[in-house]
Amino acid sequence: MLISTSQLNRLILCLLFIGSFHVTVAQEKRTREDKMYFRSGFGFSFPVGNSTDYLSTKFSTSLGLILSLADGPLFLYPKLDLHAYGFNQLLPETEFQTLGKNGRATTYLLNMALGYRKVTGKIGYYGFLGAGGGMILTPRVKISENAAIATLSNKATG
Numbered sequence: 504m505l506i507s508t509s510q511l512n513r514l515i516l517c518l519l520f521i522g523s524f525h526v527t528v529a530q531e532k533r534t535r536e537d538k539m540y541f542r543s544g545f546g547f548s549f550p551v552g553n554s555t556d557y558l559s560t561k562f563s564t565s566l567g568l569i570l571s572l573a574d575g576p577l578f579l580y581p582k583l584d585l586h587a588y589g590f591n592q593l594l595p596e597t598e599f600q601t602l603g604k605n606g607r608a609t610t611y612l613l614n615m616a617l618g619y620r621k622v623t624g625k626i627g628y629y630g631f632l633g634a635g636g637g638m639i640l641t642p643r644v645k646i647s648e649n650a651a652i653a654t655l656s657n658k659a660t661g
Contacts, residue, residue, distance in 0.1 A: 538570070538571045539568060539569065539570050539571065540568065540569040541566075541567075541568060542565075542566070542567040542568065542569060542582070543564070543565070543566055543567075544564065544565045545562070545563065545564045545565075546562075546563055546564075547560050547561065547562060547563060548560060548561060548562075548563040548586040548587065548588055550588060556593060557590060557591050557592065557593050558588040558589065558590060558608060559588060559589035559590075559591075560588070560589070561587040561588050561589050561607065562587055563584070563585060563586040563587055564584075564585050565582060565583065565584045565585070566582070566583050567580060567581060567582035567583070568580070568581055568582075569618070576619055576620045576621060577617065577618070577619060577620075578617075578618045578619075578620060579615070579616075579617060579618070580614075580615070580616040580617070580618045580631060580633065581613070581614070581615050581616075582613070582614045582615075582616070582635075583611070583612070583613055583614075584610070584611075584612040584613075584614070584637075585609065585610070585611060585612075586609065586610040586612070587607055587608070587609050588607070588608045588609070588610075589605070589606070589607065589608075590603065590606040590607055590608035590641055590642060591603070591604050591605065591606070592604070592606070592641075592642075592643075596643070598643075598645065599643040599644060599645050601644045601645065601646050601653075602644070603642045603643060603644045606641075606642035607642065608639065608640065608641045608642065609639070609640050610637055610638070610639045610640075611637050611638050611640075612635055612636070612637035613635055613636060613637060614633055614634070614635030615633050615634065615635065616631040616632060616633025616634075617631070617632055617633060618630060618631045618632075619631075638659050638660070639659070639660045640657040640658070640659050641657065641658050641660070642655060642656070642657055642658075643655070643656050643657070643658050
C-alpha cells in the first residue's frame with residue numbers, strides 16, 4: 504500500500520492540526536478550575552499546662568471549606584473544630600456541690616480566615632489570617648436531697 508504525496512501532505516496537515524489543537528487546549532486550561540475544597544481532619548486534643556490537672560486527652564475532629572476567590576491566589580477558609588477532653592472537676596461550685604468525675608468537656612470553635620496560596624513547582628504554600636470564637640461545655644452534677652436523683656447538665660463558657 505503506497506501513499507501518494509497529496510495523501511501524505513493531508514496526513515501531515517491533519518497531525519499538525521491535532522497537535523496545535525492540544526497545545527491550545529492545554530494553554531486554555533491554565534486558569535484555576537478548583538473553586539471549593541472540603542477539608543476534614545481527626546486526631547486527639549492534648550491539654551497543656553495546668554489544664555492537665557482536670558482535662559485529659561480524647562478524640563477531636565475538624566471540618567472546613569476552602570473557597571477560592573476568582574482565579575487569584577486568595578481564598579476564604581471557614582472551619583469548625585470540635586475538641587473533646589476527659590473532665591474531672593476539682594472544686595465544687597455554689598449551685599453544684601457534687602464533683603463531676605470521668606466526664607467529658609467539649610469545645611466548639613468557629614474560625615473564619617482569609618488565605619493566600621502560592622504554588623511553586625509541585626509545592627504549595629498557604630498562609631492564613633483570621634479570627635474565631637467558640638464555646639466550652641463542661642459537665643456539672645446536681646443531686647436532689649430528697650429523691651437522691653442526679654441531674655447532669657453542661658455549663659457553657661465562651
